[in-house]
Amino acid sequence: MKRRGFLKLGIVGGALLAVAGTTLAVLPGDRSVRPRVPLASLSEAQFAVLVALAARVVARTTADPLSVAHAVDTALRFAPPEVQKDLGLALGLLDNALVSLLTGGRPTPFTMLKEQQQDEALRRWGDSRLALLRSAYQGLRKLCLAAHYATPPAAAALGYTPSIAKPEPPAITARGPLVVDLAALRARDAVEMPPGSPAPVDGGTP
Amino acid sequence: MKTLPAGITEGQTLEGDLEVGCDLAVIGSGAGGAVTAATAAQAGLSVVLLEEGGAFGTERFRQREDEAYPFLYQDGGQRATKDGAIAILQGRALGGGTTVNWTTCFRTPDYIVEHWRKKHAVGGVSVAELAPHWQWAEERLAIAEVPLPLVNANNQKLLDGAKKLGFETALLRRNVIGCAGTGNCGHGCPIGAKQGMLNTLIPDAIKAGAAVLTRARADRVLFESARAVAVECTLLDAWGVGPTGLRATIKPKAVVVSGGAINSPALLLRSNAPDASGRLGRRTFLHPVVAIGGFFDDEVAGWRGPPQSVASHAPVHRGEEMGYFLETAPVHPMLAATSFTGFGGAHAELFVNVKQAAALIALQVDGLHDDVVGGTVSVLSSGRAALDYPIVARQWRGFIEAQKTLIRVALAAGARTVATLHEGPNRFSSEADLPRVDALPWRTGSVVLFSAHQMGGCMMSDDPKQGVVRSSDLRHHQIDNLFVVDGSVFPTATGVNPQLSIYGLAHLAATRIVDGLSKG
Ligand SMILES: Cc1cc2nc3c(=O)[nH]c(=O)nc-3n(C[C@H](O)[C@H](O)[C@H](O)COP(=O)(O)OP(=O)(O)OC[C@H]3O[C@@H](n4cnc5c(N)ncnc54)[C@H](O)[C@@H]3O)c2cc1C
Numbered sequence: 001m002k003r004r005g006f007l008k009l010g011i012v013g014g015a016l017l018a019v020a021g022t023t024l025a026v027l028p029g030d031r032s033v034r035p036r037v038p039l040a041s042l043s044e045a046q047f048a049v050l051v052a053l054a055a056r057v058v059a060r061t062t063a064d065p066l067s068v069a070h071a072v073d074t075a076l077r078f079a080p081p082e083v084q085k086d087l088g089l090a091l092g093l094l095d096n097a098l099v100s101l102l103t104g105g106r107p108t109p110f111t112m113l114k115e116q117q118q119d120e121a122l123r124r125w126g127d128s129r130l131a132l133l134r135s136a137y138q139g140l141r142k143l144c145l146a147a148h149y150a151t152p153p154a155a156a157a158l159g160y161t162p163s164i165a166k167p168e169p170p171a172i173t174a175r176g177p178l179v180v181d182l183a184a185l186r187a188r189d190a191v192e193m194p195p196g197s198p199a200p201v202d203g204g205t206p
Numbered sequence: 207m208k209t210l211p212a213g214i215t216e217g218q219t220l221e222g223d224l225e226v227g228c229d230l231a232v233i234g235s236g237a238g239g240a241v242t243a244a245t246a247a248q249a250g251l252s253v254v255l256l257e258e259g260g261a262f263g264t265e266r267f268r269q270r271e272d273e274a275y276p277f278l279y280q281d282g283g284q285r286a287t288k289d290g291a292i293a294i295l296q297g298r299a300l301g302g303g304t305t306v307n308w309t310t311c312f313r314t315p316d317y318i319v320e321h322w323r324k325k326h327a328v329g330g331v332s333v334a335e336l337a338p339h340w341q342w343a344e345e346r347l348a349i350a351e352v353p354l355p356l357v358n359a360n361n362q363k364l365l366d367g368a369k370k371l372g373f374e375t376a377l378l379r380r381n382v383i384g385c386a387g388t389g390n391c392g393h394g395c396p397i398g399a400k401q402g403m404l405n406t407l408i409p410d411a412i413k414a415g416a417a418v419l420t421r422a423r424a425d426r427v428l429f430e431s432a433r434a435v436a437v438e439c440t441l442l443d444a445w446g447v448g449p450t451g452l453r454a455t456i457k458p459k460a461v462v463v464s465g466g467a468i469n470s471p472a473l474l475l476r477s478n479a480p481d482a483s484g485r486l487g488r489r490t491f492l493h494p495v496v497a498i499g500g501f502f503d504d505e506v507a508g509w510r511g512p513p514q515s516v517a518s519h520a521p522v523h524r525g526e527e528m529g530y531f532l533e534t535a536p537v538h539p540m541l542a543a544t545s546f547t548g549f550g551g552a553h554a555e556l557f558v559n560v561k562q563a564a565a566l567i568a569l570q571v572d573g574l575h576d577d578v579v580g581g582t583v584s585v586l587s588s589g590r591a592a593l594d595y596p597i598v599a600r601q602w603r604g605f606i607e608a609q610k611t612l613i614r615v616a617l618a619a620g621a622r623t624v625a626t627l628h629e630g631p632n633r634f635s636s637e638a639d640l641p642r643v644d645a646l647p648w649r650t651g652s653v654v655l656f657s658a659h660q661m662g663g664c665m666m667s668d669d670p671k672q673g674v675v676r677s678s679d680l681r682h683h684q685i686d687n688l689f690v691v692d693g694s695v696f697p698t699a700t701g702v703n704p705q706l707s708i709y710g711l712a713h714l715a716a717t718r719i720v721d722g723l724s725k726g
Contacts, residue, residue, distance in 0.1 A: 166268045
């Protein structure tokens with residue numbers, strides 16, 4: 001199988017992907033979770049697996065797995081298409097019963113496992129002899145954690161709040177100027193300095 | 207042919223294709239590009255400065271990680287080595303990495319410049335020649351030692367621990383004016399105190415007449431009979447993700463590539479630039495980082511205050527073994543959450559106490575040993591850059607050693623528990639536990655590693671068989687009117703945080719480039 005993907009595949013990794021490609025349809029996992037809004041990067045099937053995975057990664061936080069999964073899908077827009085594709089494939093692998101069996105787990109798709117079994121499956125990937133699976137585990141784990149802890153309420157719950165009040169910036173739209181000129185921008189900058197701090201000096205704006 | 211007006215034109219707002227001429231096209235607005243653009247514009251050249259990132263100003267910097275990483279970092283903050291082993295933090299915005307960096311400033315150490323001269327035939331730049339240019343940067347960017355009251359609890363832990371172990375430590379110099387210690391250097395300075403390119407050399411360049419075009423990604427440089435004749439750009443939407451469908455073509459007399467490590471070699475590879483050395487994209491170095499979270503009884507709040515104000519270079523000279531130096535990292539919720547390992551309950555149980563955590567880091571100096579050849583850049587089928595960076599045995603040994611030192615420093619500073627960034631059992635609470643460090647899973651994907659310093663890939667050398675550009679003015683060995691001016695020209699890691707090394711070298715090279723171009 002010839003594949004010019006992103007993750008470095010060993011021979012076994014390549015075989016796993018071949019398996020994933022041919023058996024996904026045979027043992028379908030739970031696809032009942034639907035996205036709330038159209039997806040930016042993942043397929044609906046991949047998204048359903050991601051929601052199940054997110055539920056385990058951010059378990060014991062206030063996070064809503066569906067929101068986390070949407071945030072991950074949005075974040076993936078910024079990654080190279082090759083990375084998006086590989087993470088999507090990894091989600092397919094995770095929900096593949098045969099792959100699960102071949103890597104020492106039960107012959108059941110991830111989305112159909114009980115929570116404790118899902119945790120075991122994730123730990124198996126994290127501890128796998130295959131660098132490919134460890135790498136996929138890290139990638140997906142980090143994306144879910146980032147999606148949750150980057151939100152202001154989650155950050156605030158840990159004690160982090162911005163130290164300076166700032167007004168809402170203009171919305172980022174597909175077109176239209178974000179910043180017209182730095183001088184005007186700096187003049188408009190309504191920043192509340194903490195008491196006692198020296199005034200910022202102009203660094204030579206035109 | 208048209209010209210662009212002085213000032214910032216945002217690529218996403220253009221209504222049609224653009225074709226402009228100029229003396230000098232500079233690709234990338236970071237440390238190397240901004241210095242070059244300002245120097246050239248001030249010498250009277252017409253300059254177009256191209257940047258694929260967005261023109262975000264102080265107003266937009268709201269101390270939020272969910273806004274900063276997608277818009278100010280390469281790949282929305284998700285860049286990593288090809289095997290995912292090393293997370294790569296690298297800027298992508300007007301001002302490049304200097305818009306999000308942590309403001310630590312060091313001149314290039316003598317032993318590094320000397321190593322380049324001896325080992326890599328770098329004869330055109332010496333410490334004596336660089337010194338006035340470092341000094342220029344120090345003055346222009348207000349680089350000065352951090353005042354003691356601004357040293358935050360996180361850095362105080364490093365200072366205390368390192369001192370107790372008898373390590374030499376130093377307060378850092380930073381490029382700020384009126385820093386209020388918001389702690390948000392990595393998210394774009396919310397009060398404009400940081401003297402990055404956005405607030406200094408880019409305005410200087412504009413004042414001298416330079417045109418800046420943002421959301422313009424240079425896809426390739428076109429060559430005709432061994433000369434660079436055009437730069438072809440895709441204009442990107444306001445998100446910086448998709449193309450608007452419009453293109454910009456710049457037809458300059460000379461081209462300066464300043465996209466930074468990884469990106470500059472990727473651009474030249476996409477352009478099929480000649481490469482007699484075979485080194486294009488090779489020898490890419492990362493200062494790979496191992497880290498720990500030290501948990502203290504008192505509050506650290508590692509997100510407040512300047513992220514870095516203390517360093518120790520005590521372990522930098524280790525002969526045959528890998529040298530490294532000690533600094534800190536800011537402990538913001540998202541950055542820290544993705545650093546600590548595990549998931550679910552195991553992650554949350556540790557992370558809920560993150561306010562008590564200090565983050566200490568060890569940066570490994572890669573590229574000084576013969577078998578540590580760094581990474582290789584390639585271009586994916588989508589045109590995006592990828593970096594293959596195999597970690598060799600000597601480096602793993604170095605990580606283990608550095609990890610032990612970090613744990614010792616944290617314990618000496620009074621940490622109750624220290625967590626390494628490995629999957630599985632990774633807690634240490636006394637020196638007696640240190641031998642267990644050897645048994646941690648030291649393999650890719652089982653330990654979280656980072657890089658915030660990318661260097662090399664278009665290395666300088668006066669020998670065309672060894673380097674992509676010559677050292678005296680960073681001119682490409684095969685193309686007379688093509689220059690590379692950024693961190694990608696370093697033949698090895700710099701052994702210190704690289705920005706001041708880049709400012710100084712860029713200013714020296716730009717002065718010589720401008721001289722050469724004015725003489726015709
Ligand atoms: C989080 C973080 C913290 C850091 N902290 C420090 C610190 O405290 N001290 C220190 O010395 N260094 C620090 N650094 C590193 C330092 O910022 C970089 O080494 C430095 O900015 C590199 O300069 P450069 O000119 O090589 O490239 P950059 O500053 O990265 O600039 C390159 C620019 O070119 C643009 N570009 C690339 N390719 C193209 C293309 N094809 N078309 C158009 N534009 C393109 C990029 O978007 C980018 O904006 C830090 C970096 C990061 C990310």
